[in-house]
Amino acid sequence: MYVRVDPADATPIYEQIARQIKFAVASGVLQPGELTPSVREMARQLAVNPNTVARAYRELQDEGILTAQRGVGLAVAEDAPERCRQDRERWVYERLKQVVDEALRAQITPRQLERMLRDLLRSLPQQENAP
Amino acid sequence: MYVRVDPADATPIYEQIARQIKFAVASGVLQPGELTPSVREMARQLAVNPNTVARAYRELQDEGILTAQRGVGLAVAEDAPERCRQDRERWVYERLKQVVDEALRAQITPRQLERMLRDLLRSLPQQENAP
Amino acid sequence: MYVRVDPADATPIYEQIARQIKFAVASGVLQPGELTPSVREMARQLAVNPNTVARAYRELQDEGILTAQRGVGLAVAEDAPERCRQDRERWVYERLKQVVDEALRAQITPRQLERMLRDLLRSLPQQENAP
Amino acid sequence: MYVRVDPADATPIYEQIARQIKFAVASGVLQPGELTPSVREMARQLAVNPNTVARAYRELQDEGILTAQRGVGLAVAEDAPERCRQDRERWVYERLKQVVDEALRAQITPRQLERMLRDLLRSLPQQENAP
DNA sequence: GTGGTCTAGACCACG
DNA sequence: GTGGTCTAGACCACC
Numbered sequence: 099m100y101v102r103v104d105p106a107d108a109t110p111i112y113e114q115i116a117r118q119i120k121f122a123v124a125s126g127v128l129q130p131g132e133l134t135p136s137v138r139e140m141a142r143q144l145a146v147n148p149n150t151v152a153r154a155y156r157e158l159q160d161e162g163i164l165t166a167q168r169g170v171g172l173a174v175a176e177d178a179p180e181r182c183r184q185d186r187e188r189w190v191y192e193r194l195k196q197v198v199d200e201a202l203r204a205q206i207t208p209r210q211l212e213r214m215l216r217d218l219l220r221s222l223p224q225q226e227n228a229p
Numbered sequence: 230m231y232v233r234v235d236p237a238d239a240t241p242i243y244e245q246i247a248r249q250i251k252f253a254v255a256s257g258v259l260q261p262g263e264l265t266p267s268v269r270e271m272a273r274q275l276a277v278n279p280n281t282v283a284r285a286y287r288e289l290q291d292e293g294i295l296t297a298q299r300g301v302g303l304a305v306a307e308d309a310p311e312r313c314r315q316d317r318e319r320w321v322y323e324r325l326k327q328v329v330d331e332a333l334r335a336q337i338t339p340r341q342l343e344r345m346l347r348d349l350l351r352s353l354p355q356q357e358n359a360p
Numbered sequence: 361m362y363v364r365v366d367p368a369d370a371t372p373i374y375e376q377i378a379r380q381i382k383f384a385v386a387s388g389v390l391q392p393g394e395l396t397p398s399v400r401e402m403a404r405q406l407a408v409n410p411n412t413v414a415r416a417y418r419e420l421q422d423e424g425i426l427t428a429q430r431g432v433g434l435a436v437a438e439d440a441p442e443r444c445r446q447d448r449e450r451w452v453y454e455r456l457k458q459v460v461d462e463a464l465r466a467q468i469t470p471r472q473l474e475r476m477l478r479d480l481l482r483s484l485p486q487q488e489n490a491p
Numbered sequence: 492m493y494v495r496v497d498p499a500d501a502t503p504i505y506e507q508i509a510r511q512i513k514f515a516v517a518s519g520v521l522q523p524g525e526l527t528p529s530v531r532e533m534a535r536q537l538a539v540n541p542n543t544v545a546r547a548y549r550e551l552q553d554e555g556i557l558t559a560q561r562g563v564g565l566a567v568a569e570d571a572p573e574r575c576r577q578d579r580e581r582w583v584y585e586r587l588k589q590v591v592d593e594a595l596r597a598q599i600t601p602r603q604l605e606r607m608l609r610d611l612l613r614s615l616p617q618q619e620n621a622p
Numbered sequence: 623g624t625g626g627t628c629t630a631g632a633c634c635a636c637g
Numbered sequence: 638g639t640g641g642t643c644t645a646g647a648c649c650a651c652c
Contacts, residue, residue: 110642121335137625147644152625160553168373169409169624169652190332191345197328198349201321204252208350214322215346218329219339241636242561278562278637372651383597409652452594453607459590460611463583466514470612476584477608480591481601503627530640540629545640562637562639624652629645636639 099135100127103144111146115154117189120163123174124182133171134164231258234275242277246285248320251294254305255313264302265295362389365406373408377416379451382425385436386444395433396426492528493520496537504539508547510582513556516567517575526564527557 100122103114122128134140137155141148155172158164163182164172201211231253234245253259265271268286272279286303289295294313295303332342362384365376384390396402399417403410417434420426425444426434463473493515496507515521527533530548534541548565551557556575557565594604 112642125336136623138623149645150643153642155625166625167652168367169650171624186335186337187341190328190335190337190342193328193331194325194342194345195349195353197321197324198346199353200252201325202353204317204321205256206317206321210318211321211325211346211350214325215329215342218326219342222326222330222333236561243636280637284637374651383593387598411652415652448597448599449603452590452597452599452604455590456587456594456604456607457611457615459583459586460608461615462586464615466579466583467518468579468583472580473583473587473608473612476587477591477604480588481604484588484592484595505627529638531638542630543628546627548640559640560637562635564639625650627647627649629647632642632644634640634642636641 099143101140101144103146112150112153112157115140115144115151116157119154119158120182120185123163123178124186126179128174130174130176130178132174133167134174136171230274232271232275234277243281243284243288246271246275246277246282247288250285250289251313251316254294254309255317257310259305261305261307261309263305264298265305267302361405363402363406365408374412374415374419377402377406377408377413378419381416381420382444382447385425385440386448388441390436392436392438392440394436395429396436398433492536494533494537496539505543505546505550508533508537508544509550512547512551513575513578516556516571517579519572521567523567523569523571525567526560527567529564 101115101118103111105111107114119128119134128134134155135143137148137151140146141151144151155164159166159172161181162175163178165175167173198211202208232246232249234242236242238245250259250265259265265286266274268279268282271277272282275282286295290297290303292312293306294309296306298304329342333339363377363380365373367373369376381390381396390396396417397405399410399413402408403413406413417426421428421434423443424437425440427437429435460473464470494508494511496504498504500507512521512527521527527548528536530541530544533539534544537544548557552559552565554574555568556571558568560566591604595601
């Protein structure tokens with residue numbers, strides 16, 4: 099499954115779900131027109147309350163990523179991939195900016211930041227695309 | 230002032246205050262032995278509830294960064310700079326790791342991340358040390 | 361075709377169908393004795409679940425607008441036009457009342473409402489009767 | 492109180508609440524900077540579950556009508572009145588358009604519609620502004 | 623079967 | 638005191 103939740107993470111579960119679905123759409127794992135797992139099904143798999151999943155899905159509907167097929171389920175919108183890719187890039191950029199900004203204000207040098215990034219890219223596992 | 234709070238930021242205000250004081254100590258803006266502004270004074274300047282400032286100060290005392298001078302106020306501990314520098318580096322590294330990790334899982338490429346960092350280092354204002 | 365459904369509209373599809381058939385009868389597009397399209401046919405044309413069409417037809421039967429011709433289909437009842445005209449007027453009136461009521465409670469002035477109606481009557485396409 | 496809910500109305504309670512608050516802001520009953528009644532307080536007054544009120548408030552935050560004052564409550568945003576007035580006008584116009592459109596398609600004449608509106612404006616109670 | 627709404631109540635962080 | 642999150646479970650309309 100393309101969604102995992104980390105209960106330890108401080109960010110709300112419903113946000114984790116919504117974001118990961120966006121990322122799945124951005125990377126093509128979820129295609130336009132495809133139905134998401136039903137609220138109950140996803141809730142079961144994640145061992146989470148259905149309301150929590152429903153809230154994630156509602157946010158995605160509000161953003162136009164998912165569209166309701168009444169009585170059928172929620173489908174990925176046609177223009178979703180493009181927007182999810184933009185969201186993804188913007189999201190990463192903003193988060194990175196926050197860190198870098200605060201680091202510079204705390205007198206961490208650009209050189210230190212570059213070294214940290216190199217270290218991280220070497221140590222973190224490379225991910226594989228599953229289209 | 231070496232402390233600014235951003236009410237829009239989701240991280241608790243008391244945490245923002247505590248971290249920025251640590252960073253001020255790490256970079257030498259606040260010297261060992263120096264007194265911090267009183268709770269009321271800082272609260273007034275930041276337009277923030279005194280309880281919030283008090284909580285930040287309490288945490289810093291618990292960590293031994295600040296030490297109470299009875300009847301006088303709170304002073305920066307002698308060994309604070311060294312520890313704050315370590316804290317600062319660790320904090321930046323952990324935050325950076327979080328971002329990079331999630332970015333890679335979302336199929337952002339290392340190359341993209343390197344480019345983002347370069348962009349940010351070029352665009353963000355350089356800070357000056359005030360020892 | 362005298363029936364169109366708008367999936368974006370929040371009102372149930374079966375209700376949209378039933379209402380539009382009533383309106384078609386009221387305006388003479390559907391004549392007494394005339395057969396409606398079969399459930400399957402209408403479902404195909406509207407790209408809608410046959411159950412949904414069936415439900416609309418069932419409601420119209422319950423109201424006596426349509427009458428079953430065994431083995432043939434559903435026909436418009438003899439006295440249907442008169443009743444559909446009444447229904448139509450009542451429906452429009454009630455809906456208009458709801459809007460006007462809520463608008464007045466929200467401090468929209470009668471003058472504004474009159475202007476809105478004039479604008480709408482000028483801009484909306486005039487319909488032609490197809491008896 | 493400037494919010495009343497009608498359980499008979501098909502529109503969800505949380506939407507009724509959100510809309511009426513918007514209307515209160517639009518008409519000046521709620522001023523920028525003013526705090527809304529707390530979630531619990533409003534829930535008590537309306538005899539409704541706090542979650543339901545919270546959902547209405549959340550929507551208003553998402554739209555930028557309300558802004559959170561952490562630990563204090565939810566305040567009306569500075570630019571809210573202007574936007575609420577626009578929302579209100581647009582909302583009424585869209586609803587009116589729906590009715591008129593469907594009425595014309597059902598062969599109700601413009602003259603009939605104008606008469607209905609006149610009737611309604613004469614019969615419905617005039618509201619008073621409470622700024 | 624699907625999602626949507628609402629209730630009830632617990633727990634938490636923040637100020 | 639404030640709002641926010643999450644759980645549990647009921648009920649409903651729609652397809």
